[in-house]
Amino acid sequence: MAKKTLEDISHEIEVNKEVLASMPVNNAKNLSAYKKKIESLKTEYSKYRDDIYEELEKRTGKYLDVKPNARTEIVEHELNSLNSVDILNPINTPYEKLRLDTLFYSLAHYYKDDLENVNNDIKKAIEIYKNVGINLTHEDFCYSDYAEKYIEELTRDDSIDRMKDIFEDLHWKCPDLILHIEVSLRIIYHKNIKLFEKYIEDQQRAILSGNMTVDDYVMKRTNLGRELYDLKNYDTFVILNKFMNNELLLNDYNTVSVGKSYGKFLGDNYDISFAKEKVEDFKNLYNNLEEYRNYSKFSYVLDDVKKKFQDKTKQDDKIKSINDEIEKLIKSLEKSYNSLNTETGFLFFKHKADPDKAHLEINTSMEELDKKFDEYDNISIDNQLKSKLNETSTIFDALWFVLSFKTYLRTLIKSLDDTVTIGFIKERVSEFESFLYDPTVNVIKNINLNANDDVGLVIIDHYRMFNINITQDDIADEDTIKQTRKALLIIINSYYMEQANLDINFITNLFEARKLVIDKKANN
Amino acid sequence: MMEDIKLSELSFEDLINLFNMIEEFVNYLESEETQEVEEVKK
Known part of the structure:
Protein backbone atom coordinates (compact mmCIF):
# COMPACT_ATOMS: atom_id res chain seq x y z
CA MET A 1 0.00 0.00 0.00
CA ALA A 2 1.27 3.47 -0.83
CA LYS A 3 2.45 5.55 2.09
CA LYS A 4 -0.14 8.00 3.34
CA THR A 5 0.67 11.63 3.77
CA LEU A 6 -0.80 14.24 6.10
CA GLU A 7 -2.72 15.57 3.11
CA ASP A 8 -4.36 12.13 2.69
CA ILE A 9 -5.46 12.12 6.32
CA SER A 10 -6.76 15.66 6.00
CA HIS A 11 -8.71 14.61 2.90
CA GLU A 12 -10.17 11.60 4.73
CA ILE A 13 -11.35 13.83 7.55
CA GLU A 14 -13.04 16.19 5.09
CA VAL A 15 -14.74 13.23 3.38
CA ASN A 16 -15.99 11.98 6.76
CA LYS A 17 -17.35 15.44 7.53
CA GLU A 18 -19.18 15.49 4.17
CA VAL A 19 -20.61 12.03 4.81
CA LEU A 20 -21.93 13.22 8.18
CA ALA A 21 -23.40 16.36 6.62
CA SER A 22 -25.24 14.34 4.02
CA MET A 23 -26.86 12.02 6.56
CA PRO A 24 -30.53 12.83 7.31
CA VAL A 25 -31.48 13.46 10.94
CA ASN A 26 -35.16 14.17 10.41
CA ASN A 27 -36.51 11.24 12.46
CA ALA A 28 -35.49 9.02 15.36
CA LYS A 29 -34.25 6.22 13.09
CA ASN A 30 -32.04 8.54 11.02
CA LEU A 31 -30.78 10.33 14.08
CA SER A 32 -29.83 7.02 15.67
CA ALA A 33 -27.86 6.07 12.52
CA TYR A 34 -26.18 9.49 12.54
CA LYS A 35 -25.20 9.13 16.19
CA LYS A 36 -23.84 5.64 15.57
CA LYS A 37 -21.65 7.00 12.77
CA ILE A 38 -20.36 9.81 14.99
CA GLU A 39 -19.67 7.31 17.76
CA SER A 40 -17.78 5.01 15.46
CA LEU A 41 -15.68 7.87 13.98
CA LYS A 42 -14.98 9.23 17.45
CA THR A 43 -13.74 5.85 18.69
CA GLU A 44 -11.58 5.41 15.63
CA TYR A 45 -10.04 8.88 15.63
CA SER A 46 -9.66 9.12 19.43
CA LYS A 47 -7.51 6.01 19.25
CA TYR A 48 -5.37 7.59 16.52
CA ARG A 49 -5.05 10.73 18.56
CA ASP A 50 -3.98 8.74 21.63
CA ASP A 51 -1.40 6.85 19.58
CA ILE A 52 0.05 10.13 18.28
CA TYR A 53 0.03 11.56 21.81
CA GLU A 54 1.96 8.52 23.04
CA GLU A 55 4.55 9.03 20.32
CA LEU A 56 4.77 12.74 21.18
CA GLU A 57 5.14 11.99 24.87
CA LYS A 58 7.85 9.44 24.12
CA ARG A 59 9.76 11.90 21.97
CA THR A 60 9.45 14.92 24.22
CA GLY A 61 10.30 12.77 27.23
CA LYS A 62 13.50 11.72 25.55
CA TYR A 63 14.62 15.37 25.41
CA LEU A 64 12.77 17.05 28.23
CA ASP A 65 13.55 14.43 30.83
CA VAL A 66 17.24 14.61 29.99
CA LYS A 67 18.92 14.23 33.33
CA PRO A 68 21.76 16.56 34.27
CA ASN A 69 25.10 15.07 33.38
CA ALA A 70 25.93 12.42 36.01
CA ARG A 71 29.39 13.89 36.35
CA THR A 72 27.91 17.17 37.69
CA GLU A 73 26.98 15.64 41.03
CA ILE A 74 30.34 13.90 41.39
CA VAL A 75 32.27 17.11 40.67
CA GLU A 76 30.03 19.12 43.01
CA HIS A 77 30.64 16.57 45.77
CA GLU A 78 34.40 16.66 45.24
CA LEU A 79 34.40 20.45 45.21
CA ASN A 80 32.42 20.60 48.44
CA SER A 81 35.06 18.45 50.07
CA LEU A 82 37.67 21.02 49.04
CA ASN A 83 36.11 23.94 50.88
CA SER A 84 39.04 24.74 53.15
CA VAL A 85 40.83 27.37 51.10
CA ASP A 86 40.30 29.84 53.96
CA ILE A 87 42.08 27.58 56.44
CA LEU A 88 44.93 26.89 54.03
CA ASN A 89 45.43 30.54 53.08
CA PRO A 90 49.19 31.08 53.59
CA ILE A 91 48.88 34.86 53.93
CA ASN A 92 46.57 35.70 56.82
CA THR A 93 46.25 34.79 60.51
CA PRO A 94 43.78 32.51 62.36
CA TYR A 95 41.72 35.62 63.03
CA GLU A 96 40.89 35.94 59.32
CA LYS A 97 41.04 32.24 58.50
CA LEU A 98 38.27 31.53 61.00
CA ARG A 99 36.40 34.59 59.75
CA LEU A 100 36.41 36.17 63.19
CA ASP A 101 37.23 39.49 61.49
CA THR A 102 33.93 39.34 59.62
CA LEU A 103 31.95 38.25 62.68
CA PHE A 104 33.36 41.03 64.82
CA TYR A 105 32.81 43.54 62.05
CA SER A 106 29.14 42.54 62.02
CA LEU A 107 28.97 42.90 65.78
CA ALA A 108 30.61 46.31 65.65
CA HIS A 109 28.06 47.49 63.08
CA TYR A 110 24.90 45.85 64.34
CA TYR A 111 21.42 47.16 63.89
CA LYS A 112 19.38 47.34 67.06
CA ASP A 113 16.35 45.88 65.32
CA ASP A 114 18.29 42.86 64.15
CA LEU A 115 19.10 41.29 67.47
CA GLU A 116 18.64 37.79 66.12
CA ASN A 117 21.65 38.24 63.81
CA VAL A 118 23.68 39.78 66.64
CA ASN A 119 22.93 36.74 68.80
CA ASN A 120 23.73 34.36 65.96
CA ASP A 121 27.08 36.08 65.41
CA ILE A 122 27.90 35.80 69.12
CA LYS A 123 26.91 32.12 69.12
CA LYS A 124 29.02 31.49 65.99
CA ALA A 125 32.01 33.09 67.69
CA ILE A 126 31.46 30.99 70.82
CA GLU A 127 31.30 27.89 68.60
CA ILE A 128 34.57 28.79 66.84
CA TYR A 129 36.31 29.27 70.21
CA LYS A 130 34.90 25.92 71.33
CA ASN A 131 36.38 24.20 68.24
CA VAL A 132 39.72 25.72 69.13
CA GLY A 133 39.41 24.26 72.64
CA ILE A 134 38.18 27.32 74.53
CA ASN A 135 34.83 26.60 76.12
CA LEU A 136 33.52 30.06 76.76
CA THR A 137 31.07 30.74 79.58
CA HIS A 138 29.66 34.05 80.76
CA GLU A 139 32.53 34.22 83.27
CA ASP A 140 34.97 34.70 80.39
CA PHE A 141 33.24 37.98 79.61
CA CYS A 142 34.15 39.29 83.02
CA TYR A 143 35.68 42.48 81.63
CA SER A 144 32.22 44.01 81.66
CA ASP A 145 29.45 42.91 84.02
CA TYR A 146 26.83 43.89 81.39
CA ALA A 147 28.46 41.75 78.72
CA GLU A 148 28.80 38.96 81.28
CA LYS A 149 25.11 39.16 82.16
CA TYR A 150 24.02 39.20 78.51
CA ILE A 151 26.13 36.14 77.66
CA GLU A 152 24.85 34.35 80.77
CA GLU A 153 21.26 34.89 79.61
CA LEU A 154 22.01 34.11 75.96
CA THR A 155 23.67 30.79 76.78
CA ARG A 156 20.84 29.86 79.14
CA ASP A 157 17.89 30.46 76.79
CA ASP A 158 18.32 32.30 73.49
CA SER A 159 14.63 32.71 72.57
CA ILE A 160 14.47 36.02 70.79
CA ASP A 161 11.54 37.64 72.62
CA ARG A 162 13.18 36.99 75.95
CA MET A 163 16.56 38.22 74.69
CA LYS A 164 14.96 41.39 73.30
CA ASP A 165 13.72 42.27 76.81
CA ILE A 166 17.11 41.49 78.34
CA PHE A 167 18.89 43.50 75.65
CA GLU A 168 16.57 46.49 76.18
CA ASP A 169 17.20 46.40 79.91
CA LEU A 170 20.99 46.09 79.65
CA HIS A 171 21.35 48.40 76.65
CA TRP A 172 19.62 51.11 78.66
CA LYS A 173 22.24 50.78 81.37
CA CYS A 174 25.15 50.24 78.98
CA PRO A 175 24.65 51.52 75.39
CA ASP A 176 27.99 49.95 74.40
CA LEU A 177 26.90 46.48 75.48
CA ILE A 178 27.62 44.79 72.13
CA LEU A 179 30.95 46.60 71.86
CA HIS A 180 31.85 45.19 75.29
CA ILE A 181 31.03 41.68 74.07
CA GLU A 182 33.05 42.17 70.88
CA VAL A 183 36.06 43.59 72.71
CA SER A 184 35.85 40.81 75.32
CA LEU A 185 35.96 38.23 72.53
CA ARG A 186 38.96 40.01 71.03
CA ILE A 187 40.73 40.04 74.41
CA ILE A 188 40.15 36.30 74.78
CA TYR A 189 41.53 35.77 71.25
CA HIS A 190 44.52 37.98 72.03
CA LYS A 191 45.30 36.01 75.18
CA ASN A 192 44.92 32.63 73.45
CA ILE A 193 46.50 33.32 70.08
CA LYS A 194 48.81 30.30 70.43
CA LEU A 195 45.81 27.99 70.81
CA PHE A 196 44.26 29.41 67.66
CA GLU A 197 47.51 28.97 65.73
CA LYS A 198 47.85 25.40 66.93
CA TYR A 199 44.26 24.67 65.91
CA ILE A 200 44.89 26.01 62.38
CA GLU A 201 48.11 23.98 62.07
CA ASP A 202 46.24 20.82 63.07
CA GLN A 203 43.44 21.59 60.63
CA GLN A 204 45.88 22.23 57.81
CA ARG A 205 47.69 18.95 58.53
CA ALA A 206 44.39 17.06 58.45
CA ILE A 207 43.28 18.75 55.19
CA LEU A 208 46.57 18.17 53.40
CA SER A 209 46.74 14.43 53.91
CA GLY A 210 49.33 12.51 51.91
CA ASN A 211 51.77 14.55 49.88
CA MET A 212 49.31 17.23 48.81
CA THR A 213 50.59 20.80 49.01
CA VAL A 214 48.48 23.96 49.25
CA ASP A 215 49.22 24.62 45.56
CA ASP A 216 48.03 21.10 44.64
CA TYR A 217 44.90 21.67 46.66
CA VAL A 218 44.14 25.01 44.99
CA MET A 219 44.95 23.61 41.55
CA LYS A 220 42.67 20.62 42.08
CA ARG A 221 39.90 22.92 43.22
CA THR A 222 40.34 25.26 40.23
CA ASN A 223 40.31 22.39 37.73
CA LEU A 224 37.16 20.91 39.26
CA GLY A 225 35.59 24.36 39.32
CA ARG A 226 36.30 24.79 35.61
CA GLU A 227 34.87 21.37 34.83
CA LEU A 228 31.75 22.14 36.86
CA TYR A 229 31.40 25.47 35.07
CA ASP A 230 31.35 23.70 31.69
CA LEU A 231 28.93 21.05 32.95
CA LYS A 232 26.62 23.68 34.36
CA ASN A 233 26.66 25.87 31.28
CA TYR A 234 27.25 23.86 28.15
CA ASP A 235 25.49 20.56 28.80
CA THR A 236 22.52 19.61 26.52
CA PHE A 237 20.17 19.43 29.50
CA VAL A 238 21.26 22.86 30.71
CA ILE A 239 20.91 24.52 27.31
CA LEU A 240 17.42 23.05 26.76
CA ASN A 241 16.37 24.16 30.22
CA LYS A 242 17.62 27.67 29.57
CA PHE A 243 15.41 27.86 26.49
CA MET A 244 12.47 26.54 28.47
CA ASN A 245 12.97 29.10 31.24
CA ASN A 246 13.34 31.89 28.66
CA GLU A 247 16.88 32.51 29.85
CA LEU A 248 17.81 31.94 26.22
CA LEU A 249 15.56 33.25 23.47
CA LEU A 250 14.92 31.22 20.33
CA ASN A 251 15.11 34.38 18.19
CA ASP A 252 18.73 34.93 19.23
CA TYR A 253 19.62 31.51 17.88
CA ASN A 254 18.27 31.65 14.33
CA THR A 255 20.76 31.33 11.47
CA VAL A 256 20.90 35.09 10.86
CA SER A 257 21.55 35.95 14.49
CA VAL A 258 24.22 33.26 14.93
CA GLY A 259 25.89 34.37 11.66
CA LYS A 260 25.87 37.97 12.83
CA SER A 261 27.58 36.98 16.08
CA TYR A 262 30.31 35.06 14.25
CA GLY A 263 30.70 37.99 11.83
CA LYS A 264 31.20 40.42 14.69
CA PHE A 265 34.37 38.66 15.80
CA LEU A 266 35.62 37.06 12.58
CA GLY A 267 34.54 39.53 9.90
CA ASP A 268 31.69 39.15 7.42
CA ASN A 269 33.46 36.63 5.18
CA TYR A 270 34.31 34.17 7.91
CA ASP A 271 34.85 30.49 7.19
CA ILE A 272 32.34 28.52 9.27
CA SER A 273 34.54 25.47 9.80
CA PHE A 274 37.38 27.74 10.95
CA ALA A 275 34.90 29.54 13.21
CA LYS A 276 33.77 26.32 14.84
CA GLU A 277 37.33 25.29 15.57
CA LYS A 278 37.61 28.44 17.67
CA VAL A 279 34.95 27.54 20.20
CA GLU A 280 37.48 27.14 23.04
CA ASP A 281 38.91 30.60 22.26
CA PHE A 282 35.41 32.08 22.25
CA LYS A 283 34.72 30.41 25.62
CA ASN A 284 37.94 31.80 27.05
CA LEU A 285 37.16 35.27 25.74
CA TYR A 286 33.66 35.07 27.21
CA ASN A 287 35.18 34.32 30.63
CA ASN A 288 38.01 36.84 30.24
CA LEU A 289 35.50 39.62 29.62
CA GLU A 290 33.65 38.80 32.83
CA GLU A 291 37.01 38.81 34.59
CA TYR A 292 37.77 42.20 33.03
CA ARG A 293 34.38 43.55 34.10
CA ASN A 294 35.08 42.54 37.71
CA TYR A 295 38.65 43.77 37.56
CA SER A 296 37.46 47.18 36.36
CA LYS A 297 34.84 47.31 39.08
CA PHE A 298 37.49 46.77 41.76
CA SER A 299 40.34 48.73 40.15
CA TYR A 300 40.40 51.05 43.18
CA VAL A 301 41.43 48.10 45.34
CA ASN A 446 49.48 36.44 34.34
CA ILE A 447 50.01 40.19 34.66
CA ASN A 448 52.62 41.55 37.03
CA LEU A 449 51.39 43.89 39.73
CA ASN A 450 53.93 46.54 38.70
CA ALA A 451 53.58 46.13 34.95
CA ASN A 452 51.07 48.97 34.59
CA ASP A 453 49.50 47.09 31.69
CA ASP A 454 46.06 48.05 30.46
CA VAL A 455 44.27 44.75 31.15
CA GLY A 456 41.60 45.48 28.52
CA LEU A 457 44.28 46.01 25.85
CA VAL A 458 46.09 42.85 26.92
CA ILE A 459 42.88 40.89 26.28
CA ILE A 460 42.23 42.60 22.91
CA ASP A 461 45.81 41.97 21.73
CA HIS A 462 45.75 38.37 22.90
CA TYR A 463 42.67 37.50 20.86
CA ARG A 464 43.88 39.38 17.79
CA MET A 465 46.67 36.80 17.66
CA PHE A 466 43.92 34.21 17.21
CA ASN A 467 42.19 36.34 14.54
CA ILE A 468 39.33 37.16 16.87
CA ASN A 469 38.59 40.86 16.70
CA ILE A 470 37.34 42.83 19.64
CA THR A 471 37.71 46.54 20.01
CA GLN A 472 38.02 49.01 22.88
CA ASP A 473 34.37 49.95 22.20
CA ASP A 474 33.31 46.35 22.86
CA ILE A 475 34.66 46.57 26.39
CA ALA A 476 34.14 50.25 27.10
CA ASP A 477 31.74 49.79 30.02
CA GLU A 478 29.49 47.28 31.79
CA ASP A 479 26.77 47.54 29.10
CA THR A 480 29.06 47.03 26.12
CA ILE A 481 30.81 44.14 27.87
CA LYS A 482 27.38 42.61 28.47
CA GLN A 483 26.48 42.96 24.77
CA THR A 484 29.82 41.53 23.63
CA ARG A 485 29.44 38.57 25.98
CA LYS A 486 25.91 37.96 24.75
CA ALA A 487 27.18 37.66 21.15
CA LEU A 488 29.88 35.26 22.37
CA LEU A 489 27.36 33.19 24.26
CA ILE A 490 25.23 32.82 21.13
CA ILE A 491 28.29 31.43 19.31
CA ILE A 492 29.19 29.08 22.17
CA ASN A 493 25.67 27.78 22.78
CA SER A 494 24.93 27.30 19.09
CA TYR A 495 28.10 25.23 18.83
CA TYR A 496 27.00 22.95 21.69
CA MET A 497 23.46 22.77 20.31
CA GLU A 498 24.83 21.59 17.01
CA GLN A 499 26.96 18.99 18.79
CA ALA A 500 23.79 17.66 20.45
CA ASN A 501 21.79 17.80 17.19
CA LEU A 502 19.51 20.49 18.54
CA ASP A 503 18.54 22.94 15.83
CA ILE A 504 16.25 25.85 16.43
CA ASN A 505 13.28 24.33 14.52
CA PHE A 506 13.63 21.19 16.51
CA ILE A 507 13.56 23.12 19.80
CA THR A 508 10.51 25.13 18.64
CA ASN A 509 8.67 21.91 17.81
CA LEU A 510 9.82 20.30 21.00
CA PHE A 511 8.29 23.15 22.98
CA GLU A 512 5.03 22.93 21.06
CA ALA A 513 4.89 19.20 21.63
CA ARG A 514 5.65 19.70 25.28
CA LYS A 515 2.77 22.15 25.51
CA LEU A 516 0.42 19.56 23.94
CA VAL A 517 1.58 16.90 26.37
CA ILE A 518 1.22 19.22 29.36
CA ASP A 519 -2.25 20.41 28.26
CA LYS A 520 -3.42 16.84 27.72
CA LYS A 521 -2.11 15.74 31.11
CA ALA A 522 -3.90 18.68 32.72
CA ASN A 523 -7.19 17.75 31.03
CA ASN A 524 -7.04 14.08 32.01
CA MET B 1 -6.27 4.40 7.44
CA MET B 2 -3.84 5.59 10.11
CA GLU B 3 -2.25 2.14 10.18
CA ASP B 4 -0.65 3.13 6.89
CA ILE B 5 1.36 5.85 8.64
CA LYS B 6 4.40 4.93 10.68
CA LEU B 7 4.34 7.49 13.47
CA SER B 8 7.93 6.92 14.47
CA GLU B 9 9.01 7.98 10.99
CA LEU B 10 7.18 11.28 11.06
CA SER B 11 9.04 14.48 11.84
CA PHE B 12 8.23 16.30 15.06
CA GLU B 13 6.47 19.00 13.06
CA ASP B 14 4.31 16.50 11.11
CA LEU B 15 3.47 14.66 14.27
CA ILE B 16 2.29 17.87 15.95
CA ASN B 17 0.26 18.86 12.87
CA LEU B 18 -1.32 15.42 12.70
CA PHE B 19 -2.15 15.52 16.39
CA ASN B 20 -3.76 18.96 16.03
CA MET B 21 -5.70 17.88 12.92
CA ILE B 22 -7.15 14.79 14.58
CA GLU B 23 -7.75 16.53 17.89
CA GLU B 24 -9.73 19.15 16.00
CA PHE B 25 -11.79 16.46 14.23
CA VAL B 26 -12.52 14.63 17.51
CA ASN B 27 -13.65 17.95 19.01
CA TYR B 28 -15.88 18.51 15.96
CA LEU B 29 -17.43 15.04 16.41
CA GLU B 30 -18.04 15.74 20.09
CA SER B 31 -19.75 19.04 19.31
CA GLU B 32 -21.90 17.39 16.63
CA GLU B 33 -22.90 14.74 19.14
CA THR B 34 -23.94 17.36 21.73
CA GLN B 35 -25.71 19.51 19.16
CA GLU B 36 -27.85 16.61 17.93
CA VAL B 37 -28.76 15.63 21.49
CA GLU B 38 -29.84 19.25 22.14
CA GLU B 39 -31.96 19.28 18.97
CA VAL B 40 -33.68 15.99 19.89
CA LYS B 41 -34.45 17.40 23.34
CA LYS B 42 -36.19 20.37 21.67
Missing part, protein backbone atom coordinates in the same frame (compact mmCIF):
# COMPACT_ATOMS: atom_id res chain seq x y z
CA LEU A 302 44.45 47.44 43.15
CA ASP A 303 45.36 51.13 43.08
CA ASP A 304 45.51 51.21 46.87
CA VAL A 305 47.61 48.04 47.09
CA LYS A 306 50.06 49.48 44.57
CA LYS A 307 50.31 52.71 46.55
CA LYS A 308 50.96 50.84 49.80
CA PHE A 309 53.38 48.47 48.12
CA GLN A 310 55.52 51.33 46.82
CA ASP A 311 56.04 52.62 50.35
CA LYS A 312 58.49 50.04 51.66
CA THR A 313 58.62 51.20 55.29
CA LYS A 314 57.53 48.45 57.63
CA GLN A 315 56.19 49.41 61.01
CA ASP A 316 57.41 46.53 63.19
CA ASP A 317 58.21 48.83 66.10
CA LYS A 318 54.78 50.35 65.97
CA ILE A 319 53.15 46.93 66.09
CA LYS A 320 55.12 46.14 69.23
CA SER A 321 54.17 49.37 70.91
CA ILE A 322 50.46 48.94 70.09
CA ASN A 323 50.64 45.41 71.42
CA ASP A 324 52.09 46.76 74.68
CA GLU A 325 49.33 49.34 74.89
CA ILE A 326 46.71 46.64 74.39
CA GLU A 327 48.23 44.59 77.23
CA LYS A 328 48.20 47.66 79.45
CA LEU A 329 44.59 48.45 78.64
CA ILE A 330 43.52 44.86 79.36
CA LYS A 331 45.20 45.06 82.77
CA SER A 332 43.50 48.38 83.52
CA LEU A 333 40.18 46.89 82.48
CA GLU A 334 40.68 43.91 84.77
CA LYS A 335 41.55 46.28 87.59
CA SER A 336 38.39 48.36 87.09
CA TYR A 337 36.26 45.24 86.96
CA ASN A 338 37.85 43.83 90.12
CA SER A 339 37.34 47.08 91.98
CA LEU A 340 33.65 46.79 91.20
CA ASN A 341 33.37 43.30 92.61
CA THR A 342 35.82 43.16 95.51
CA GLU A 343 35.88 45.10 98.73
CA THR A 344 38.89 47.13 99.75
CA GLY A 345 39.72 48.69 103.15
CA PHE A 346 39.66 47.15 106.64
CA LEU A 347 36.79 45.99 108.93
CA PHE A 348 34.17 48.80 109.16
CA PHE A 349 36.00 50.71 106.44
CA LYS A 350 35.58 47.92 103.86
CA HIS A 351 33.93 49.22 100.69
CA LYS A 352 33.48 48.55 96.98
CA ALA A 353 34.47 51.05 94.29
CA ASP A 354 31.92 53.61 93.19
CA PRO A 355 29.98 51.64 90.52
CA ASP A 356 29.37 54.66 88.29
CA LYS A 357 33.03 55.56 88.32
CA ALA A 358 34.10 51.94 87.69
CA HIS A 359 31.63 51.56 84.81
CA LEU A 360 32.86 54.76 83.26
CA GLU A 361 36.44 53.47 83.46
CA ILE A 362 35.42 50.13 81.97
CA ASN A 363 33.60 51.84 79.15
CA THR A 364 36.54 54.13 78.39
CA SER A 365 38.96 51.20 78.39
CA MET A 366 36.66 49.17 76.14
CA GLU A 367 36.46 52.02 73.62
CA GLU A 368 40.20 52.54 73.71
CA LEU A 369 40.83 48.83 73.32
CA ASP A 370 38.48 48.69 70.36
CA LYS A 371 40.43 51.48 68.68
CA LYS A 372 43.77 49.88 69.54
CA PHE A 373 42.68 46.52 68.11
CA ASP A 374 41.62 48.29 64.89
CA GLU A 375 44.93 50.13 64.78
CA TYR A 376 46.78 46.87 65.37
CA ASP A 377 44.86 45.19 62.53
CA ASN A 378 45.56 48.02 60.08
CA ILE A 379 49.29 48.25 60.76
CA SER A 380 49.62 44.49 60.83
CA ILE A 381 47.88 44.24 57.42
CA ASP A 382 50.16 46.95 56.06
CA ASN A 383 53.23 45.07 57.27
CA GLN A 384 51.93 41.79 55.87
CA LEU A 385 51.34 43.45 52.49
CA LYS A 386 54.97 44.49 52.35
CA SER A 387 56.28 41.09 53.31
CA LYS A 388 53.87 38.90 51.30
CA LEU A 389 53.87 40.81 48.02
CA ASN A 390 57.08 41.18 46.02
CA GLU A 391 58.38 42.20 42.60
CA THR A 392 57.10 38.99 41.01
CA SER A 393 53.58 39.26 42.45
CA THR A 394 50.71 39.36 39.97
CA ILE A 395 47.54 41.44 40.00
CA PHE A 396 45.72 38.35 41.27
CA ASP A 397 48.20 37.99 44.17
CA ALA A 398 47.55 41.60 45.15
CA LEU A 399 43.77 41.23 45.03
CA TRP A 400 43.96 37.87 46.83
CA PHE A 401 45.91 39.60 49.58
CA VAL A 402 43.08 42.08 50.04
CA LEU A 403 40.53 39.27 50.09
CA SER A 404 42.63 37.55 52.76
CA PHE A 405 42.25 40.63 54.96
CA LYS A 406 38.64 41.66 54.59
CA THR A 407 39.11 44.43 57.15
CA TYR A 408 41.29 46.12 54.52
CA LEU A 409 38.75 45.43 51.76
CA ARG A 410 35.89 46.87 53.81
CA THR A 411 37.93 50.01 54.53
CA LEU A 412 38.58 50.46 50.81
CA ILE A 413 34.92 49.99 49.89
CA LYS A 414 33.92 52.53 52.51
CA SER A 415 36.61 54.96 51.35
CA LEU A 416 34.74 55.35 48.03
CA ASP A 417 31.62 56.55 49.79
CA ASP A 418 31.46 57.02 53.52
CA THR A 419 27.67 56.91 53.55
CA VAL A 420 27.29 53.34 52.27
CA THR A 421 25.37 50.88 54.45
CA ILE A 422 26.81 47.76 56.06
CA GLY A 423 24.56 45.71 53.76
CA PHE A 424 26.18 47.35 50.72
CA ILE A 425 29.67 46.66 52.06
CA LYS A 426 28.82 43.01 52.74
CA GLU A 427 27.42 42.69 49.22
CA ARG A 428 30.57 44.15 47.66
CA VAL A 429 32.81 41.88 49.78
CA SER A 430 30.81 38.92 48.62
CA GLU A 431 31.12 40.03 44.94
CA PHE A 432 34.87 40.47 45.35
CA GLU A 433 35.10 37.01 46.88
CA SER A 434 33.08 35.43 44.02
CA PHE A 435 35.32 37.23 41.52
CA LEU A 436 38.54 35.83 42.95
CA TYR A 437 37.13 32.37 43.64
CA ASP A 438 35.90 32.11 40.03
CA PRO A 439 37.85 29.18 38.56
CA THR A 440 37.91 30.80 35.12
CA VAL A 441 39.92 33.82 36.30
CA ASN A 442 43.14 33.73 34.31
CA VAL A 443 44.28 37.04 32.80
CA ILE A 444 45.13 38.79 36.08
CA LYS A 445 47.10 35.72 37.19
